[in-house]
Amino acid sequence: MSDRSPRNRAPQRRPDKVRQVAYQVIRQVTSQDGYANLALNKALREQKLSGRDAAFCTELVHGTLRWQGTYDAILAGNVSRPLAELDPELLDLLRLGTHQLLRMRVDSYAAVNEMVTLTRVVSGQSRSGLVNAVLRKVSQRTFDQWIVDVAPHSDDDLFGFLSVAKAHPRWIVEAFADALHTDGYELDELLDADNEPPRVTLVARPGLASVDDLVEAGATKARYSPYAAVLQGGGDPGRISAVSAGRAGVQDEGSQLVATALAMAPLEGRDAKWLDLCAGPGGKAALLAAIGRQRGVAITAVEPLPHRAELVRSNLRAVPGNHQVLVGDGTKPTWPEGSFDRVLADVPCSGLGALRRRPEARWRRTPEDVVELRPLQEQLLDSAIASVRKGGVVAYVTCTPHLMETREVVDAVLAKRGDAVLEDARALLPDVPSLGEGPDLQLWPHIHGTDAMYLALIRRP
Numbered sequence: 001m002s003d004r005s006p007r008n009r010a011p012q013r014r015p016d017k018v019r020q021v022a023y024q025v026i027r028q029v030t031s032q033d034g035y036a037n038l039a040l041n042k043a044l045r046e047q048k049l050s051g052r053d054a055a056f057c058t059e060l061v062h063g064t065l066r067w068q069g070t071y072d073a074i075l076a077g078n079v080s081r082p083l084a085e086l087d088p089e090l091l092d093l094l095r096l097g098t099h100q101l102l103r104m105r106v107d108s109y110a111a112v113n114e115m116v117t118l119t120r121v122v123s124g125q126s127r128s129g130l131v132n133a134v135l136r137k138v139s140q141r142t143f144d145q146w147i148v149d150v151a152p153h154s155d156d157d158l159f160g161f162l163s164v165a166k167a168h169p170r171w172i173v174e175a176f177a178d179a180l181h182t183d184g185y186e187l188d189e190l191l192d193a194d195n196e197p198p199r200v201t202l203v204a205r206p207g208l209a210s211v212d213d214l215v216e217a218g219a220t221k222a223r224y225s226p227y228a229a230v231l232q233g234g235g236d237p238g239r240i241s242a243v244s245a246g247r248a249g250v251q252d253e254g255s256q257l258v259a260t261a262l263a264m265a266p267l268e269g270r271d272a273k274w275l276d277l278c279a280g281p282g283g284k285a286a287l288l289a290a291i292g293r294q295r296g297v298a299i300t301a302v303e304p305l306p307h308r309a310e311l312v313r314s315n316l317r318a319v320p321g322n323h324q325v326l327v328g329d330g331t332k333p334t335w336p337e338g339s340f341d342r343v344l345a346d347v348p349c350s351g352l353g354a355l356r357r358r359p360e361a362r363w364r365r366t367p368e369d370v371v372e373l374r375p376l377q378e379q380l381l382d383s384a385i386a387s388v389r390k391g392g393v394v395a396y397v398t399c400t401p402h403l404m405e406t407r408e409v410v411d412a413v414l415a416k417r418g419d420a421v422l423e424d425a426r427a428l429l430p431d432v433p434s435l436g437e438g439p440d441l442q443l444w445p446h447i448h449g450t451d452a453m454y455l456a457l458i459r460r461p
Contacts, residue, residue: 103143
């Protein structure tokens with residue numbers, strides 16, 4: 001019998017399960033425009049990965065997607081043809097291997113061998129040789145050495161250097177510099193903060209749960225929000241009974257602060273009807289409903305997409321009260337003008353303030369997205385002001401610091417209306433430092449540890 005017979009062949013190594021799951025999630029995100037957090041959570045459940053395996057898989061996925069642009073700059077000099085001509089599957093394998101080599105504590109020999117094995121199984125024997133050769137070249141230098149080699153010199157092109165070294169598209173670096181009014185060290189700090197995995201922050205919905213309840217369950221009190229606690233070390237928030245019952249939820253501290261500021265704004269006269277004009281998925285609506293319930297307030301939440309409206313209902317289910325969820329367009333109110341005492345307009349935006357938790361978003365968004373969203377943002381703010389009674393207040397909120405989506409929207413709408421004024425929102429959060437020059441406020445990941453939430457408080461006098 002020939003030595004080449006199937007019976008005498010050595011069995012091929014099977015790929016590491018965690019890396020294979022990570023690769024499959026990355027493919028969903030890059031090829032199907034999936035969302036990393038949703039695809040990853042589903043994969044972890046289905047593949048029954050927990051503990052260290054889940055943490056390793058999470059870092060593989062989020063890290064590879066977060067640093068994708070930088071890895072492409074490095075790989076471009078190590079592949080014999082343009083990256084655009086590589087099969088997308090092969091490029092994702094190379095990115096995944098590069099992340100392990102340059103930004104994880106994975107032995108170089110093990111990282112290359114595991115990626116060669118994975119390539120052989122998912123993409124074929126012929127491609128495994130290319131992966132082996134390219135990753136071995138990548139492994140010969142550190143991350144910092146590669147940055148010196150592939151990025152522009154900071155003295156010649158600071159934004160170009162930061163784009164590669166900090167893994168942010170150049171246009172986002174420039175937008176952040178404009179919002180910070182600096183291109184100095186603070187910009188560096190912001191970009192670094194954007195590349196740190198976010199903490200899991202919980203909200204105790206007042207009257208239903210307390211921060212003490214969350215602390216007893218293993219969380220730690222947060223810095224600023226009276227309702228926030230941080231789940232140290234991550235883990236599944238659903239294991240906490242208050243969260244699984246809807247008495248508490250998962251919500252960034254910045255998101256809690258802007259909703260709380262609206263509820264704290266001084267108001268004369270009636271204070272019984274509140275509106276969340278762009279409510280999906282319902283985290284802010286649930287917090288406002290819980291705060292308002294203690295004052296006898298009813299919440300009306302509006303969301304144009306039926307499946308997101310159902311998420312709002314789910315979030316409100318645990319909060320007693322006559323709350324109403326409407327499926328509709330916030331730019332076309334079905335209620336009389338001046339119907340509400342407080343209005344939250346948390347408008348659709350580029351989401352540049354939440355890049356920590358959405359690693360793929362920085363490479364998907366474009367400057368054109370910001371331009372296209374602007375008319376809708378202005379229409380929603382105009383509708384919000386029309387919906388509030390005289391003497392009532394509107395909170396214009398975005399999860400982005402981009403000036404085109406924040407102060408420029410507010411200025412444009414107020415200039416056209418003439419029946420609303422901008423008030424000092426910073427006074428509503430007296431314990432929170434460094435909120436900006438006012439009267440609006442901006443939260444930052446590198447200063448406050450929150451998403452980069454923006455709030456303008458507008459009163460209809």
